[in-house]
Amino acid sequence: SDISILSLQIRFILLQNRQGKTRLAKYYVPLEESEKHKVEYEVHRLVVNRDSKFTNFVEFRTHKVIYRRYAGLFFSLCVDITDNELAYLECIHLFVEILDHFFSNVCELDLVFNFHKVYLILDEFILAGELQETSKRAIIERMSELEKLE
């Protein structure tokens, strides 16, 4: 179907707030606009009602969504059923740490106003749906290099 092409990779990343507004959406598989809307709506519905005492993984269509809530934002990653949930949870946490470093106590507004920067960070982090860099230090160094070029 629409999102099941290559088997083991991240299919999309979503940052949504509690009201369901998407603050960041990166898709690593081709999807029509209307399908993207559907996906975002469904994922939000899935995660927003879950108690904090529940697991951070939910089934989503034929895949899995691994999510975590940080303040008012839900970070959701869609991966294959067989992927290692704990590892991707760490991945989300790493991403948040990096954002925190860049925006000093990052809040939702920071992400809204600096969306291109967030994408830049994300692109250093994940390439073609695969995690390519897991060292926080390396990503931060790289970002400062990129800043100089702008």
Next chain:
Amino acid sequence: MASSNSLMDSLFQRSLEDLIKGLRLGESTFISRSLEEIRREIKLTDLSTKSVALQKLSYLAALHGVDMAWAAFHAVEVVSSSRFAHKRIGYHAIAQSFSDQTPVMLLITNQLRKDLNSSNEHEVSLALECLARIGTDDLARDLTSEVFTLLGSSKALVRKKAIGVVLRVFDKYPDAVKVCFKRLVENLESSDPQLLSAVVGVFCELTAKDPRSYLPLAPEFYKILVDSRNNWVLIKVLKIFAKLASIEPRLAKKVADPVCEHMRKQNVGKSLLFECIRTVFSSLSDQETALKLAVAKIREFLVDDDPNLKYLGLHALSIVAGKHLWAVLENKEAVVKAMSDEDPNVKLEALHLLMAMVNEDNVTEISRILMNYALKSDPLFCNEIIGSILVACSRDSYEIIVDFDWYVSLLGEMARVPHCQRGKEIEHQLIDIGTRVKDARLELVRVSRALLIDPALLGNQFLHPILSAAAWASGEYVEFSKSPYEIAEALLQPRTCLLPDSIRAIYIHSAFKVLVFSLGAYFSAQEPTSPPLAQESTSSGHSVVNGFTYNSISSLVNMIELGLCSLSGTIDVEVQERAKNVLGFIGMIKHEIAEKATSQNSETEAHRAIAFMEDVFSEELGPVSSTAQEKVPLPEGLELNENLEGLQEICREVLEPMAESDYSSDKVSFSVAKLRIRDQEEASSSLPPPLESSSLLAEHRKRHGLYYLSSQKSEDHNDREGNDNNTSNEYPPANEISVDSFKPKKKISKPRPVVVKLDEGDEPKRKPDASSSNDESLSRAIQTALMGKGKGKEKEKERVKENHEMNVDTENIEQSSRREKKNKKNGERSSKRSSRRQRGKEASVTKPVEVPDLLL
């Protein structure tokens, strides 16, 4: 004027930040206004203005669903700028919006090539990221050599990204493998963990799709498994070995040790530990030490407070439950506890594990407890419970069921669960058991009767399939019924108008069978010359006497006639036809019923008609094999493959509803039911006639009113007062499943009835997964690449093999037989013939892959 306008636009262009601020104040009109601005700005020649416009557009597209495909050409323009900032915006826009259908795709090939060759590593990485995201077949083909170069770049960052891109390139353009594969493999030896992680990640993907092709690389992966200290890398390597070990069992033995090593480490990360456990459970479960260690470790997960770990523990257990149930049994307390967890995911896992532990001895108890859970649960979980009971009990033709009477009444009970939505599966099983298990038919009829006479059930559309099965069973096995009159009355009650027409047709047909049976009993009972009827006692101890009197039979006939009269004018063809058929039949024999009292003539038309119909219904129906249709020889002149596309248009509305349910078991039961109706099939009629009785239905209604979930009734299985409702309203405490449920019990019960099984085609056929032939070319390319790649002594072997490439079959058969002899020395048993056959088969698809000797 135009130029000054554009100057204005450039000078006063809203930046992205302005756009966002404006959006936050008021949306939809602001978006359309901004879009207009953007459209103007983006057409200007000044690249800075253009790129800001593009950036704004990207933002709107990403977060507000605005379409940006129209700006594709402008994105290409922006990317051609020499300023990095512009390039970044341009590539971002391209990655976000380009697809295979974008017409200007051709224009970026050269730009990409230029940037890939750039000395500025940042430009290179931009281009690589873009290619990774949007690479088409053409782009992949055209840019393979650039990617190849970059795979060997001195800059680690570039190399890492190139590796990330490689997967997409291979996917779109398999010939790229010949060029790039060698460099890719070289990178496996890198000491940079990030680089390694990227490479291993690529192989992880590739191996998942086609493990056999990458078997020769096992030694490299093994080295990484032993040496690496990076969790990410290890997790990916484990995944690779999980795939490889399942097709090459000798690998499993080799890999078990390092995996155990990792599991035993003091501060091993939970993610790595989990992956080790999962690998052992899925692919190394034959390795005893590894398995035992993994089971011990998973226990830690199960008792942890962290819900994530608990869930994962349960999930891992379900992987191994099939082959090693002891692992689950060892942890049954945790499983039982998890059933009452609040998280629905955890509950579901626990449920599945519970069902895995079900066997002959404990199935009744566990089902009882689960049904109680179901009543207290939300609809979703309730249906999960019912569904899993149905699956577990029906597996392998009801292998674990010993007491079918109990099971049939359980099925009836499920129908009364308020949230039950498993009507179709229950229907299928009721009919299936009816055809397969003779001894259960009495109970089946009893349960069916209870379902049929209850008017409240007719209003619940989820139960209609079950009622359909009940109706069929009541008609088919009417000889087991205590009161056919009651059945017929229930089948024709006014509320049946709530049923869909197809089920109503079944009801009418069953009523017909009841009628035929009763008439047959009546007429044969009057025969003075007929042999004394066998007195068969029902299990309640009543013995059946004589049968229908004139009064009772004529009231039956009249009741049926009355009930069907109103239907003879319905719109539905099926219902109308059935009703008319029965009415016609009645018309034919009615006058003789009265005469019967006087004349003894057994050759009347009515007699013959009834005898004929009895004969029609007398043959027993058995289960139908799912391969039966294929076995029917095609008649002469029937062309099955003729293109009937023309009919599609005409029949669309008719065909569509059928296509909706792809529940294959639904099709089985549907066809069985329809089969009965279409072919006027038979029921046995060798039984004594039923008791004369007044309408039990009316009495029942008076006594109980409408019931759905009853008031307190005992769960006494032998209750035969006509009240079959076994659900109690007392809600037992949640932890009722005791661990003792799983202790084996010695019970003296009646012997298990005979269950008819078919030799083949018992289960409905499942469609095979469509395998992608796309990967064929890729795997062939990989194999050739691997044959061609050489490292040290392996190079010699490969070269020798290359010379014999044409005679692959014989060559490999020789090799394999040599290896067989070696293995035989080690005590391994392997059949030469079967491996040769296997090699032969493989060789016809791809060239068989040799596992390097050092792993044997």
